[in-house]
Amino acid sequence: MSRPRGRHRAADGRSATTARPRRAPGRAPRLGEHRATVGVAALSAGLGAVVVTGAEAAHRIVELGERTGSSATVAAILPVVAWVFIGIALYVSAVVASNTCATVIAGRTRALGLQRVLGATGQQLRWQVTRTGAACGLVGAALGTVVGTVVADAGLAVAAASGTLPPLGVLVPPSLAPIGLLVAGITTVAFRIGSRAVLTISPLRALEAGVEAPAGATRSVGRTLTAGSLVLLGTGGLGGAVVLGATNVDSLLLAVACGALSFSGVVVAAPVLLPAVLRLAAAASARSVVPAMAARNALRAPRRTARATVGLLIAVTLMATFSVGFSTYSVMLQGQAADDPEYYRGIQEQFDQLAVMFTGLVGAAGVIAAAGVVVVKALTIAQRGRELGLLRVVGATRQQVRALVLAETTITVAVAVVLGGLLGTAYGWAGAYTLLGATKGAELIAPVVPAWLVVVVVVGAAGTGLAAALGPAARAVRAAPVAALRYE
Numbered sequence: 001m002s003r004p005r006g007r008h009r010a011a012d013g014r015s016a017t018t019a020r021p022r023r024a025p026g027r028a029p030r031l032g033e034h035r036a037t038v039g040v041a042a043l044s045a046g047l048g049a050v051v052v053t054g055a056e057a058a059h060r061i062v063e064l065g066e067r068t069g070s071s072a073t074v075a076a077i078l079p080v081v082a083w084v085f086i087g088i089a090l091y092v093s094a095v096v097a098s099n100t101c102a103t104v105i106a107g108r109t110r111a112l113g114l115q116r117v118l119g120a121t122g123q124q125l126r127w128q129v130t131r132t133g134a135a136c137g138l139v140g141a142a143l144g145t146v147v148g149t150v151v152a153d154a155g156l157a158v159a160a161a162s163g164t165l166p167p168l169g170v171l172v173p174p175s176l177a178p179i180g181l182l183v184a185g186i187t188t189v190a191f192r193i194g195s196r197a198v199l200t201i202s203p204l205r206a207l208e209a210g211v212e213a214p215a216g217a218t219r220s221v222g223r224t225l226t227a228g229s230l231v232l233l234g235t236g237g238l239g240g241a242v243v244l245g246a247t248n249v250d251s252l253l254l255a256v257a258c259g260a261l262s263f264s265g266v267v268v269a270a271p272v273l274l275p276a277v278l279r280l281a282a283a284a285s286a287r288s289v290v291p292a293m294a295a296r297n298a299l300r301a302p303r304r305t306a307r308a309t310v311g312l313l314i315a316v317t318l319m320a321t322f323s324v325g326f327s328t329y330s331v332m333l334q335g336q337a338a339d340d341p342e343y344y345r346g347i348q349e350q351f352d353q354l355a356v357m358f359t360g361l362v363g364a365a366g367v368i369a370a371a372g373v374v375v376v377k378a379l380t381i382a383q384r385g386r387e388l389g390l391l392r393v394v395g396a397t398r399q400q401v402r403a404l405v406l407a408e409t410t411i412t413v414a415v416a417v418v419l420g421g422l423l424g425t426a427y428g429w430a431g432a433y434t435l436l437g438a439t440k441g442a443e444l445i446a447p448v449v450p451a452w453l454v455v456v457v458v459v460g461a462a463g464t465g466l467a468a469a470l471g472p473a474a475r476a477v478r479a480a481p482v483a484a485l486r487y488e
Contacts, residue, residue: 034136039375040100041140041187042147044093045433046177049148050364051089055082056173057156057165064166080249081435084256086175088318090182091260095314097187099307101133101194103380106304112198122199129198132268133191137184137380145180153361164356225267234262238430245434246442252434259427263317265421270306275299277415294407305412308380311373311417312465313423316457318325320424321431326359326431327448336442361455370464377468380403405473408466417461 059082069131105112112125149172159165237258244251278299298305391401436442 015307031376034104034132036378037100037104037133037136037187038140038143038376039371040096041137041183042144042376042466043140043371044089044096044187045141045144045180045183046148047092047144047364048086048089048183048426049083049145049176050152052082052173052175052179052451053149053152053156053171055085055356055359056171056388057152057168058082060168060171061166061357066090070345080252084252084431087253087256087260089179090186092314092318093183094186094190095264095310097133097137098192098194099310100375101129101191102197102303104132105129105194105197106307109321109381124458125198126192126195129195130188130192133195134188136189137187140187141180144183145176149176155364156357159356159360188195223268224272227265227272230261230265230268232265234260234265238262238426240431241434242437245430245437247442249435249439252431253436255427255430255434259430263423263427266313266419267310271302274309274415275302275307278302278411291407293355294404297404297413298408298411308377308409309415310410311377312412313420313459315373315464316416316420316461317424317427318432319457319460320421320453321427323453324425324428324447324449325431326428327450327453328429328445329436331448332432332436332442332445335445336436336439370460371465374468377409377465378472381469381472387476388473393475401477402470402473405469406466409469410462413461413485415463417458421454421457 115125116122153172154169156165156168156171160167235258238255241251241255241258244254278295388405390400391404392398396404425447433442433444437444
């Protein structure tokens with residue numbers, strides 16, 4: 001018996017064969033459910049707005065100087081520095097957006113697998129993820145650009161009122177709008193590229209208890225070769241930029257680009273390299289149950305551990321790069337002024353003002369990067385509610401679960417602080433020399449690492465990691481253990 005024809009008609013009367021393509025089954029996530037993605041896009045745009053406004057303020061301060069305002073060397077350096085700051089802000093935005101996309105997709109693995117069971121294709125799910133990234137990117141970029149500009153101008157106004165900086169008025173650089181659009185575009189592209197992971201999700205993943213791929217899935221010859229190539233190219237280019245820095249200030253742009261290449265290699269290699277570090281941590285803590293379990297638990301999901309570590313690594317590297325770079329720049333400039341005081345007469349006042357402004361910029365960058373870490377880390381811990389609840393089912397107490405999360409966070413903090421400190425020191429030193437190497441009387445010196453940086457990075461990284469992890473962990477263990485037995 002044939003089925004009625006009416007069921008083969010679309011709502012507008014067209015036949016089923018001519019109706020619009022079917023959307024992926026299931027309700028598309030609302031924007032409010034992606035507060036983390038909106039928050040990360042807003043933080044990225046806010047960092048861009050702060051950096052662009054700060055670069056404009058530096059340009060105004062230099063123009064007000066009697067010697068610096070008419071200096072051809074300064075006129076050549078300022079545009080390069082502005083592009084460097086903008087490039088760093090956009091690069092950080094791209095890495096953080098990619099990290100957030102991977103975290104979001106990992107948390108929705110079972111939901112996406114269920115949609116595959118209901119008939120959705122991989123391409124339909126990819127467009128769903130891409131639309132989410134585009135919407136979150138636009139909203140977050142608009143919000144972050146406005147808030148970042150207001151915060152930067154407020155900081156400059158406070159500094160002017162206290163006499164630390166000259167009055168600069170309200171700064172609204174024309175490049176703010178393009179920066180916001182670029183951040184929105186970067187977020188969209190990051191989600192589009194990251195959505196390729198959706199194609200590997202089979203319908204059977206809807207039945208699995210975990211959301212992370214098994215540990216062996218991260219072993220890839222292609223990943224290792226790509227990471228090695230990026231690190232080698234970036235390191236070689238950074239060395240070449242330092243050599244060229246003695247004659248050309250534009251080598252700073254090459255140094256920044258090569259630094260981004262090498263850091264990208266570290267990010268790509270993280271899921272492959274971290275297991276080796278985690279095995280050492282597990283062996284060193286074999287006699288202690290909780291630390292050993294934390295190391296093995298992190299080893300079981302290397303991609304999740306890599307995402308948490310990369311988020312903190314960005315914050316530490318950013319702080320170390322700006323701080324070491326500016327401290328090295330300061331010592332080099334003071335040495336040049338001592339050798340030729342007449343040539344550098346009148347520059348010290350402008351330099352002191354720039355020092356205050358860049359110190360505020362470093363602080364703002366650190367706060368924004370730390371906030372991004374909190375967002376991603378909290379999202380990761382929240383996704384592990386079932387896993388942490390199962391620990392309660394097998395007999396673990398709430399204190400033991402919190403201790404486990406604390407131990408895992410300690411491992412990621414230690415790796416991020418050590419690696420980020422080393423990378424930031426190298427990047428900051430190379431940036432300072434390529435900026436000043438071509439100026440009169442410049443000499444190559446060792447990196448200058450301020451003592452306060454070590455204290456701030458260690459305390460800040462530990463505080464950020466704990467603040468991001470313990471709150472969601474406490475909420476996860478507050479539920480009844482039996483709730484972990486239900487499918488989410």
